């Protein structure tokens with residue numbers, strides 16, 4: 001049997017769907033660099049220089065504009081498929097997590113076997129390339145190109161190589177960014193800068209966001225935004241076919257694919273755009289944050305760049321910033337603004353350093369939160385309130401789209417104090433962003449889509465879900481207030497959220513569904529969860545002290561006892577998250593009891609957390 005490679009397989013698929021791509025792939029194979037050709041001569045300016053390169057290869061290289069690049073930012077290396085690991089069966093469907101791909105990439109955690117292997121990753125990347133080729137045909141001047149970035153996880157390098165092999169196997173150009181943020185990856189599909197091979201046609205971020213160190217995954221982008229659930233399903237189906245074919249035909253004689261990979265310091269482009277945005281907001285002052293002391297906590301994720309390449313060029317002092325070094329074991333705290341220990345760490349850093357402001361990011365910098373100089377958090381509803389105040393100053397009356405677990409006090413604040421409209425939608429950053437885009441398309445103006453999780457996206461920033469840009473909006477406010485003499489320090493921000501009614505009690509309890517329980521009768525946890533919700537709803541209908549929210553897009557949201565609760569299905573897990581907010585513990589417990597009364601007969605539901613909560617009085 002002849003050796004089967006991902007490349008040849010890919011050619012079969014491509015030849016079927018796109019004959020022109022087969023030509024490009026042939027061309028690409030001729031052009032690609034053998035390992036010994038990949039030493040970039042540092043003295044050569046303007047053009048890429050190769051050692052031992054044939055005139056034929058040079059001819060082809062010269063043909064593509066993408067081979068003219070800036071020596072300062074580009075290096076070349078080879079991606080070779082050298083793994084000799086036996087192939088294991090992969091259930092690709094299980095890797096889908098909403099609009100992301102997530103899996104276990106590192107062995108060693110009991111009960112969590114690796115299901116995101118290098119070979120599986122190669123197949124997924126090849127499948128994304130095919131998906132892209134179906135939507136976007138390369139023109140004669142260049143091949144399609146895909147940028148690849150990663151966060152600080154310990155599996156990042158191996159997966160980056162595997163993704164590169166998968167993309168190159170389909171005949172697409174690979175541009176590696178190394179350590180990067182998720183929003184920067186999306187941004188690379190929009191940037192116009194040929195020196196950095198931008199815009200790229202597609203982009204892949206290797207990240208599992210705030211999940212533990214052994215996980216990893218992928219987010220995919222085109223200039224239309226992040227791929228949605230249906231696209232991810234499609235990619236995983238394609239990956240299954242690619243992988244199964246190799247699995248059946250054998251992989252041990254697999255031909256090496258020594259494709260050239262370009263490496264670019266794209267983060268310098270992205271961060272200089274952030275710096276420019278703040279300067280613009282402060283009447284083009286070079287150092288509008290001069291003298292401000294701002295500490296950053298990157299939680300050892302990818303966000304450490306923000307201190308040295310955004311804040312410092314703007315004049316801010318960043319001493320006392322912490323956990324800026326990437327460390328995929330996350331030794332200090334989970335990089336996630338929703339995590340209490342993480343918020344405590346940045347708050348402490350602000351107080352210890354007597355800083356004006358603290359900024360915290362999640363691992364891949366699509367989420368963020370802040371802390372003012374007194375240690376008061378701009379997180380969850382308070383961050384949404386602050387961002388709403390800023391956006392509504394710029395766009396009076398606009399609609400703010402949020403996730404479903406936002407408080408009643410936030411609605412009152414946005415609508416009564418700020419004069420905007422609060423559209424409380426579903427949980428999930430993609431849901432919130434897509435809803436804001438939809439509202440605009442039907443004539444309802446919206447400029448901000450933001451979640452309590454710290455994900456935020458603005459229309460002015462291409463609906464890019466960007467934790468760093470969210471923080472830039474706060475910096476703009478600080479800088480412009482000082483430039484116009486209307487305020488100094490983070491009081492300017494604190495002042496903007498005055499009047500926000502915050503409940504004394506706000507809890508989230510996550511009730512697990514045991515998927516193997518007999519009560520599921522072999523059905524899915526989703527069906528079971530829906531049955532719980534339906535039952536709760538019917539109980540509420542008969543209770544005069546409780547009122548269902550007149551407009552609600554997710555789960556069962558109920559007002560009563562001066563507070564509210566929301567029980568819904570988690571987007572990803574076999575869990576029913578329950579949020580309760582009330583003015584005091586007694587009322588919060590009454591709300592908890594109303595839920596418990598309705599759900600206790602569902603024996604597959606673990607209500608122990610709720611039991612404990614209602615006994616707290």
Ligand SMILES: O=P(O)(O)OC[C@H]1O[C@H](O)[C@H](O)[C@@H](O)[C@@H]1O
Pocket residue numbers: 403427428429430451453455569570571572573577
């Ligand atoms: O439904 P849950 O389990 O609470 O998770 C919902 C959350 O999942 C992920 O973390 C997404 O990034 C968030 O946008 C979303 O809000």
